[in-house]
Amino acid sequence: MSERFHDITVTVNGEEVREHVDARKTLVDFLRDDLALTGSHVGCEHGVCGACTVRVDGVVVRGCLMLAVQCDGARVETIEGIADSNEIADLQQAFIDRNALQCGFCTPGMLLTAQELLRSGAVPSRDTIRVHLSGNYCRCTGYQAIIDAVEAVAKARASE
Amino acid sequence: MKPAPFGYARARSVAHAVELLAQDDARLLAGGQSLIATLNMRLSHPAVLVDINGIGGLDRIAHKNGHIEIGALVRHVQAERSPDIARHAPLIARAMPHIGHPAIRNRGTIGGSIAFADPAAELPACLLALGGELEIAGPQGQRWIKADDFFKGLFETALTPRDVLTAIRVPAADADTRVGFAEFARRHGDYAIVGLAACARRGGKALTDVRLTYFGVGSTPVRARTAEAALAGGDVDAAVGALARDLDPPDDVQASGAVKMHLAGVLLRRVAVQLTEARP
Numbered sequence: 446m447s448e449r450f451h452d453i454t455v456t457v458n459g460e461e462v463r464e465h466v467d468a469r470k471t472l473v474d475f476l477r478d479d480l481a482l483t484g485s486h487v488g489c490e491h492g493v494c495g496a497c498t499v500r501v502d503g504v505v506v507r508g509c510l511m512l513a514v515q516c517d518g519a520r521v522e523t524i525e526g527i528a529d530s531n532e533i534a535d536l537q538q539a540f541i542d543r544n545a546l547q548c549g550f551c552t553p554g555m556l557l558t559a560q561e562l563l564r565s566g567a568v569p570s571r572d573t574i575r576v577h578l579s580g581n582y583c584r585c586t587g588y589q590a591i592i593d594a595v596e597a598v599a600k601a602r603a604s605e
Numbered sequence: 606m607k608p609a610p611f612g613y614a615r616a617r618s619v620a621h622a623v624e625l626l627a628q629d630d631a632r633l634l635a636g637g638q639s640l641i642a643t644l645n646m647r648l649s650h651p652a653v654l655v656d657i658n659g660i661g662g663l664d665r666i667a668h669k670n671g672h673i674e675i676g677a678l679v680r681h682v683q684a685e686r687s688p689d690i691a692r693h694a695p696l697i698a699r700a701m702p703h704i705g706h707p708a709i710r711n712r713g714t715i716g717g718s719i720a721f722a723d724p725a726a727e728l729p730a731c732l733l734a735l736g737g738e739l740e741i742a743g744p745q746g747q748r749w750i751k752a753d754d755f756f757k758g759l760f761e762t763a764l765t766p767r768d769v770l771t772a773i774r775v776p777a778a779d780a781d782t783r784v785g786f787a788e789f790a791r792r793h794g795d796y797a798i799v800g801l802a803a804c805a806r807r808g809g810k811a812l813t814d815v816r817l818t819y820f821g822v823g824s825t826p827v828r829a830r831t832a833e834a835a836l837a838g839g840d841v842d843a844a845v846g847a848l849a850r851d852l853d854p855p856d857d858v859q860a861s862g863a864v865k866m867h868l869a870g871v872l873l874r875r876v877a878v879q880l881t882e883a884r885p
Contacts, residue, residue, distance in 0.1 A: 558708065575793075
C-alpha cells in the first residue's frame with residue numbers, strides 16, 4: 446500500500462503527460478529530467494532560492510518542495526508554457542529593457558512570482574514588490590532593476 | 606541533494622492516515638515545505654511518506670462557540686486572506702505575512718507549521734500566546750490538548766509518530782482583546798532571529814491576561830512570565846528588565862545570545878505599543 450513507484454497523469458503546459466515516477470523525485474527534477482523542460486532551474490534544493498518556481502493549479506510553488514507523485518491530476522505550468530502563451534510578454538520585455546537579468550538563472554522564478562503579484566491588477570508599491578519577491582534570490586543584478594521592471598509593468602497594465 | 610528512496614501512500618481519510626502511519630518509520634506529509642527540504646538534504650530518511658493532502662474537510666476555517674477553528678490543511682495563503690481570521694484571530698493575521706514567501710505560503714499548511722514546531726517559527730508562538738488547543742487523531746481515537754502542554758523540546762511535541770494533527774482552536778477575539786506581533790529576520794519571510802507574539806485584554810486603562818511568547822530564543826516557544834506581570838502593571842521598562850529572568854537564548858548561526866536578548870527588549874517595546882492601540 447506504500448509503493449515506491451507510481452503512475453501519474455499530469456497536465457503540463459496544457460498537455461496531458463503520463464509517467465511512471467519514483468516517489469522521491471521532486472517536481473522540478475521531473476520537469477527537467479523526464480520532460481526536458483529545463484527552464485525551471487535547480488538552485489538550493491531546499492526552498493530558499495526560488496529558482497525552481499513553477500505554477501501548480503494556478504499558484505506558484507517551489508518545484509523542489511513538491512514531489513512529482515503529488516502532482517497526479519494537477520495542472521502544472523512552467524516558464525516555457527507561460528512564456529509561449531504570451532501572458533507575460535510585457536514583463537519579459539521590461540526585464541530586457543531594464544537589464545533586470547544578467548545570467549538569467551533566477552529569471553523564470555522572478556517572472557512567475559512577479560506575475561502572481563501583478564495578476565491582481567493593482568499597482569503595488571515598491572515595498573510590496575520587494576516583499577513579494579523576497580523568496581527569490583538574484584546573484585547578478587541585485588534587485589533594483591527587477592523591481593523597476595515589475596513596477597513599470599504594473600503601471601503600464603493599469604493604464605491600458 | 607536528492608532524497609533517499611521512500612514509499613508513498615495517499616491517505617483517503619484521517620482514519621486511513623492513522624492506519625498508514627502504523628507502518629514502521631512512516632512520516633506524515635502535509636504541505637511539505639519543511640519536510641521535503643529535510644528529505645532533499647537527507648536530514649531525514651523515512652521509509653514511507655503518508656500524504657494527507659487529499660483528505661477532504663481538513664481545510665476549513667470556522668467561527669463557532671467563541672472559538673476560531675482552523676483545519677490542519679488550511680494553507681497559509683488561505684489563512685492570510687480569511688476574513689474570519691482577520692476579524693476573530695488578529696494575532697494570527699498579523700503573523701501570517703512573516704511566514705515564508707508567497708510560493709511557500711501557497712503550499713505550506715497551518716497544521717504542518719505547528720506540528721513541525723520549529724523553535725523560530727511564528728505559528729507555534731502564536732498558538733501558545735493565544736492559549737490555543739490542538740485536535741489530534743491517533744490509534745486511540747481523537748483527543749484535544751492545550752498548547753501549553755504541546756511543545757516539549759526541539760522539534761518535539763506531544764504528537765507521537767502515529768498521530769495526525771487535524772485542527773487547532775483559539776479563542777475568538779472580542780472588543781477588549783489586544784494583540785501584538787513583531788520579529789527580526791535577515792530577509793523578509795525567513796525564520797526569525799527573534800520574534801514575539803503577544804496577546805492581552807484591555808481592562809480600563811490597564812492590561813490583563815498578558816501573554817508574551819518569544820520565538821527563536823530556545824528549543825521551544827518561550828513565555829516571558831515575569832515580563833508579562835510587569836507589563837500588566839503598566840511598566841514597560843520593568844518588563845524589558847525582567848526579560849533577563851525569563852529568557853536565556855543560546856547563540857546560534859544567526860546571532861549571539863546577547864544580541865538576541867537585546868533584540869527581545871526592542872521587540873517588547875514595539876509590541877507594548879501595539880497592545881495599547883485600539884483595535885481597528
